[in-house]
Amino acid sequence: MRRRRRGGFRRRLSAVEQRDLHYGPNMTPMVDVVMVILVFFMASTAVLGPEWMLKSALPVKTASAAQTVSDELVQIEVTLKMVEGRPVVDGEGIASADLVQLAAKLKDEAARSGPANVALLATCSGDVPYEVIVKLHELCHDLGISKIGLLEAK
């Protein structure tokens, strides 16, 4: 006795007939390409890595610019140099300090006047590495001070 399948009695198709019955798009190459694109983006993300941008103003010192600074703005001007391989900061109310001491002073000013009203202007000596300049910007960013600029060396 032959088995009856759902949908009625059917004879078994040959391989050629089954192949001929297949219709619709071939998904295999599309899946290949999608997989390659997926791997590409995963690899590029892992290799390149995310980056931070630290905004740095480029102020120009002029006599008229000094007059336009608002009364509320606390402008801290410092010079940054390297002494025995360590960054040293000099400025108003701060002498031969390191970045931690500068951070403490900025924190006080930010608490007193508000971070939006504090501006840090730094003049760097030629031997200061880029890493220290980025560190200075990071420090201000952490305190919420967005006004930080690099002055032209005299």
Next chain:
Amino acid sequence: MRKRRFFSTHDIGKVNVTPMIDVVMCLIIFYLLVGRLAMSSRVDNLPSSGSGSTSNSASAVVVDVVETGQAGREPVISVDGVAGDLAGLEAVLTARGGGTPGQAAGTEVQIRASKDLPYAKLAPVLAVCRRAGLTSVRLVAERRP
């Protein structure tokens, strides 16, 4: 009796292009990846930062400042992946300002330099940006977890 066919009924003259497209796509993606890595690896020793902002500006000018490693020689300055010099950077910024020098204030400039680069070699780049009318630049740092 029907003769059994062991071979495909496709015409011999037809070419199956599917594997070719696969391979070509792989090659395109490989060269895209290599090209992008080659551009980005010009500065491979970025400083790290625990904070900062992100930028999705597609029109930003990316300036790589790469030290040559030879004493007394100026660093190589690449603008958007093309090696050049300060004059080249000035020309790009002037073009962004509509051809008039000092009018590139709306342009975003991202500066990438290795963490050991002394400020003396970065200062001329900033001076060019100042002359181009920029009021700020963005210093690029790796994200510190």
